[in-house]
Amino acid sequence: MIENKDYYVINREEWNDYLSNESPHRQVTISEEQLEKITSLNDELTSQDAYEVYKPITELISVYLENYKLLTDKRDYFLGIKRSMPPFIIGIAGSVAVGKSTAARLLQIFLSQFYPELQVALATTDGFIYPNKILKEKGIMDKKGFPDSYNMPALIDFLKEIKNGHEHIPYPTYSHKVYDIIPDKMQYLDKPDIVILEGINVLQFPSNTNIYLSDFFDLSIYINADEDIIEQWFYERFKLLVNNARNTPSDYYYKFNLMSEDEAMAYATKVWHDINLVNLHEYILPTRPNANIVIHKEAHHRISELWLKKY
Ligand SMILES: Nc1ncnc2c1ncn2[C@@H]1O[C@H](COP(=O)(O)OP(=O)(O)O)[C@@H](O)[C@H]1O
Numbered sequence: 001m002i003e004n005k006d007y008y009v010i011n012r013e014e015w016n017d018y019l020s021n022e023s024p025h026r027q028v029t030i031s032e033e034q035l036e037k038i039t040s041l042n043d044e045l046t047s048q049d050a051y052e053v054y055k056p057i058t059e060l061i062s063v064y065l066e067n068y069k070l071l072t073d074k075r076d077y078f079l080g081i082k083r084s085m086p087p088f089i090i091g092i093a094g095s096v097a098v099g100k101s102t103a104a105r106l107l108q109i110f111l112s113q114f115y116p117e118l119q120v121a122l123a124t125t126d127g128f129i130y131p132n133k134i135l136k137e138k139g140i141m142d143k144k145g146f147p148d149s150y151n152m153p154a155l156i157d158f159l160k161e162i163k164n165g166h167e168h169i170p171y172p173t174y175s176h177k178v179y180d181i182i183p184d185k186m187q188y189l190d191k192p193d194i195v196i197l198e199g200i201n202v203l204q205f206p207s208n209t210n211i212y213l214s215d216f217f218d219l220s221i222y223i224n225a226d227e228d229i230i231e232q233w234f235y236e237r238f239k240l241l242v243n244n245a246r247n248t249p250s251d252y253y254y255k256f257n258l259m260s261e262d263e264a265m266a267y268a269t270k271v272w273h274d275i276n277l278v279n280l281h282e283y284i285l286p287t288r289p290n291a292n293i294v295i296h297k298e299a300h301h302r303i304s305e306l307w308l309k310k311y
């Protein structure tokens with residue numbers, strides 16, 4: 001392990017040694033079928049990767065969770081309150097196309113197995129992006145994903161409802177295929193014990209409020225990679241989305257099948273450079289120091305290092 005003023009930096013080879021023997025009754029496993037579902041757009045993730053990296057991360061999360069339970073219990077006892085534990089919220093941040101959703105789905109599987117008695121739910125902040133109609137009215141259609149494109153007050157209310165233990169909490173649905181919010185298609189969180197919330201903005205300080213989203217997180221993770229590599233993942237995902245849409249004219253990505261490959265890729269390159277890369281530089285990367293854990297990936301999504309914040 002290397003350390004600097006901010007982090008303990010642990011490389012991939014060492015990381016597996018941190019698996020403790022303290023919870024032998026809490027075994028986690030992942031089937032090939034589950035892996036396939038998780039990486040529906042890509043088949044590079046192996047079960048070895050999943051085990052070697054995400055299993056010890058699951059154990060580390062359990063350290064935070066046990067501490068959270070204890071603190072909540074003690075504080076409630078002090079106040080004379082009796083209630084069930086408010087959900088433990090994990091935030092997962094990082095660039096567009098860095099692999100947040102994939103990491104979030106893996107953690108959901110592992111945490112559900114580690115804690116079979118707890119409900120582990122997954123949500124994404126994409127649902128709080130304003131519908132395209134509103135983005136157009138605001139003149140920020142080319143700034144989708146930037147702080148002003150999110151309905152932050154609604155996202156904060158959603159987090160408050162979670163922490164207040166509300167049942168059946170609705171939140172809107174964003175679809176990459178439609179490239180928009182799907183009207184009236186709400187998703188619901190039903191009494192989760194652990195919520196994994198992923199999104200590019202989860203560690204930001206919303207401009208029109210005086211609250212950090214990270215105040216709601218009991219643990220935060222930033223998925224990191226060099227920007228040239230993320231750019232390639234963005235193009236790979238773009239090509240896969242275009243290919244998957246080839247027989248579905250209603251799909252946003254269908255139209256790129258009617259162009260030459262060069263033309264389609266020129267479009268994707270422009271979107272990356274004019275929108276997602278600017279967003280990464282100006283608004284996403286600056287939030288990395290707010291994360292408790294940084295997962296650093298290299299080419300082929302290989303996790304090479306974990307940075308654990310010291311404070
Ligand atoms: N660990 C991984 N192994 C292989 N492919 C991955 C992995 N994580 C993400 N991907 C692929 O990279 C692309 C971007 O991942 P995704 O989870 O959609 O990113 P995000 O949610 O950050 O936008 C997708 O094509 C996805 O299948």
Ligand SMILES: CC(C)(COP(=O)(O)O)[C@@H](O)C(=O)NCCC(=O)O
Nearest residue numbers: 095096097126144145200271275276
């Ligand atoms: C909706 C998003 C902001 C969400 O990011 P993601 O789920 O990919 O992390 C992003 O996919 C997006 O649409 N960005 C705008 C430019 C583009 O990629 O088309």
